[in-house]
Amino acid sequence: MTEHTEGHTVKRYDGELAHLRGMVLEMGGLVLAQVDQSIILLEGLSIDLANGIIIRDKDVNELDVRIHHEILELLARRAPVATDLRTVLSVAKVITELERMGDEIVKISRQVIEITNTEHPPLDKKMLRDAKAMGKMARTMLRDALNSFDSLDLDQAIRVARWDLELDNEFQAAMRRLTTYILEDYRNIGHTLNIVLIIKAMERVGDHTKNIAEYVVYMVKGKDVRHTDLSKLFDEVYAAN
Amino acid sequence: METTTAETPARNAALSKPVDPVKAIGSAKIDRDSRETVGTITVDNPRMTTRNVNVWYGAKQAIKDISLDIAKNEVAALIGPSGCGKSTYLRCLNRMNDTVDGCRVTGEFYLDGEDIYAKNIDVVPLRARVGIVFQKPNPFPKSIYENVAYGPRIHGLANNKTELDEIVHSSLERAGLFNEVKDRLDQPGTGLSGGQQQRLCIARTIAVSPEVILMDEPCSALDPIATARIEELIDELRENYSIVIVTHSMQQAARVSQRTAYFHLGDLIEVGPTSQIFTNPRHKLTEEYITGRFG
Numbered sequence: 001m002t003e004h005t006e007g008h009t010v011k012r013y014d015g016e017l018a019h020l021r022g023m024v025l026e027m028g029g030l031v032l033a034q035v036d037q038s039i040i041l042l043e044g045l046s047i048d049l050a051n052g053i054i055i056r057d058k059d060v061n062e063l064d065v066r067i068h069h070e071i072l073e074l075l076a077r078r079a080p081v082a083t084d085l086r087t088v089l090s091v092a093k094v095i096t097e098l099e100r101m102g103d104e105i106v107k108i109s110r111q112v113i114e115i116t117n118t119e120h121p122p123l124d125k126k127m128l129r130d131a132k133a134m135g136k137m138a139r140t141m142l143r144d145a146l147n148s149f150d151s152l153d154l155d156q157a158i159r160v161a162r163w164d165l166e167l168d169n170e171f172q173a174a175m176r177r178l179t180t181y182i183l184e185d186y187r188n189i190g191h192t193l194n195i196v197l198i199i200k201a202m203e204r205v206g207d208h209t210k211n212i213a214e215y216v217v218y219m220v221k222g223k224d225v226r227h228t229d230l231s232k233l234f235d236e237v238y239a240a241n
Numbered sequence: 242m243e244t245t246t247a248e249t250p251a252r253n254a255a256l257s258k259p260v261d262p263v264k265a266i267g268s269a270k271i272d273r274d275s276r277e278t279v280g281t282i283t284v285d286n287p288r289m290t291t292r293n294v295n296v297w298y299g300a301k302q303a304i305k306d307i308s309l310d311i312a313k314n315e316v317a318a319l320i321g322p323s324g325c326g327k328s329t330y331l332r333c334l335n336r337m338n339d340t341v342d343g344c345r346v347t348g349e350f351y352l353d354g355e356d357i358y359a360k361n362i363d364v365v366p367l368r369a370r371v372g373i374v375f376q377k378p379n380p381f382p383k384s385i386y387e388n389v390a391y392g393p394r395i396h397g398l399a400n401n402k403t404e405l406d407e408i409v410h411s412s413l414e415r416a417g418l419f420n421e422v423k424d425r426l427d428q429p430g431t432g433l434s435g436g437q438q439q440r441l442c443i444a445r446t447i448a449v450s451p452e453v454i455l456m457d458e459p460c461s462a463l464d465p466i467a468t469a470r471i472e473e474l475i476d477e478l479r480e481n482y483s484i485v486i487v488t489h490s491m492q493q494a495a496r497v498s499q500r501t502a503y504f505h506l507g508d509l510i511e512v513g514p515t516s517q518i519f520t521n522p523r524h525k526l527t528e529e530y531i532t533g534r535f536g
Contacts, residue, residue, distance in 0.1 A: 007534065008533045009533050009534065009535065010533060013533065081491065081519045081531050081532060082519060082520060082522055082528050082531055083528060085519070085520060086521070222520065222521030
């Protein structure tokens with residue numbers, strides 16, 4: 001009468017959902033590599049590297065379009081419900097976050113090109129220390145967010161979302177330190193403005209990563225925690241339905 | 242900052258087996274073996290109330306201790322795999338099972354607070370109050386007019402021909418059929434298309450002023466356009482009636498109903514707002530059934 005099976009009765013449907021999730025991880029891998037490169041960029045300030053990052057953002061955008069198309073097709077063909085519907089909706093949201101992260105990394109690259117412009121006075125590299133530290137934090141967050149998306153690990157997703165608070169605090173502290181560079185020497189204003197835009201971009205990468213973690217929670221639990229106080233996130237996620 | 246195993250997502254993507262979300266989410270759901278009804282069986286404005294319903298066909302128990310309310314002006318969808326008892330339960334609501342040999346029904350059934358299984362209840366007027374539309378359109382082998390007029394006539398709802406005409410007219414109108422048949426009311430009802438025949442059966446049900454309309458897979462024999470017209474009609478009829486629909490089409494349940502009840506092997510597994518059932522069901526069996534993991 002009824003038969004319990006692993007996965008959907010229509011096996012191709014399983015394959016389509018797995019493929020969709022795999023594509024998100026592929027796109028996530030590309031963005032993670034872009035974040036990696038941006039950290040190296042902040043170290044070496046290479047214009048070639050900056051231009052390479054800007055060019056590679058096209059790959060991220062192309063995947064965004066391809067996944068979007070696959071989502072449309074899956075919605076039209078399968079009319080997913082329940083977990084499947086939440087998965088597809090979350091995928092649609094996650095790729096938007098990843099695409100925007102890619103844009104933030106491009107912004108960072110453009111600012112580095114600006115900084116290295118020979119018409120400006122040379123940069124004191126210690127001014128970039130905070131940006132690099134924030135980059136590493138954002139990178140770890142993104143890696144773990146993608147792992148939580150892959151393994152549907154709620155605890156990891158919650159940790160990622162909470163780390164965003166630390167990144168935000170780091171941003172505030174970095175802003176204060178940058179102010180002191182201006183107070184020390186007003187000729188630092190030009191570079192400081194570039195660096196503010198860089199750390200703001202890193203902070204935004206963290207925000208997008210936190211959003212991904214929240215979509216993982218939505219996918220797994222069906223709970224919308226996007227506007228939940230982060231300190232209450234754990235209780236909220238594990239509260240009874 | 243905390244860190245975890247340092248594998249890149251691209252590597253993960255290449256290495257990991259596809260995760261089945263339903264399986265991974267298993268711990269968050271009510272266990273597959275639990276047979277206690279999940280969700281709220283009661284409503285604020287009940288039209289029908291059923292409690293501890295058990296049905297046997299001979300020695301085989303088809304319904305196991307189900308309790309459920311049907312609200313006024315709602316469409317309640319009963320879903321579940323074949324043999325789960327949803328049609329059996331539906332047929333208890335107007336005592337259609339009385340006619341089935343070897344069928345035994347226990348439990349409490351109230352329509353507007355009145356016990357419909359009480360000894361003094363005449364099932365003929367009961368079935369006018371709780372009408373039923375079947376899977377296959379079954380118009381009488383009579384004219385379109387007579388199909389609709391028959392019920393009001395035997396129940397004495399019209400005092401004269403003018404009143405009867407008015408009932409036939411308004412019933413066909415409410416069933417969305419009048420404009421299509423107004424010039425051929427004397428033609429046989431069986432000559433209509435499948436979708437028109439089903440709407441004729443709905444008009445016939447409405448003609449005796451029911452309080453509840455039961456529908457047992459009313460669209461499964463119809464094409465998508467005829468199905469859409471019936472679904473539109475169901476939505477309109479909700480203003481005046483309670484509707485209980487049994488359907489095998491999950492999408493239909495999602496489209497037409499406000500509450501959905503999931504049946505499984507004679508148990509009522511879960512009941513809840515349709516939007517919740519189709520986005521975040523709480524019982525694992527419900528999840529597996531509606532996502533097409535068994536059935």
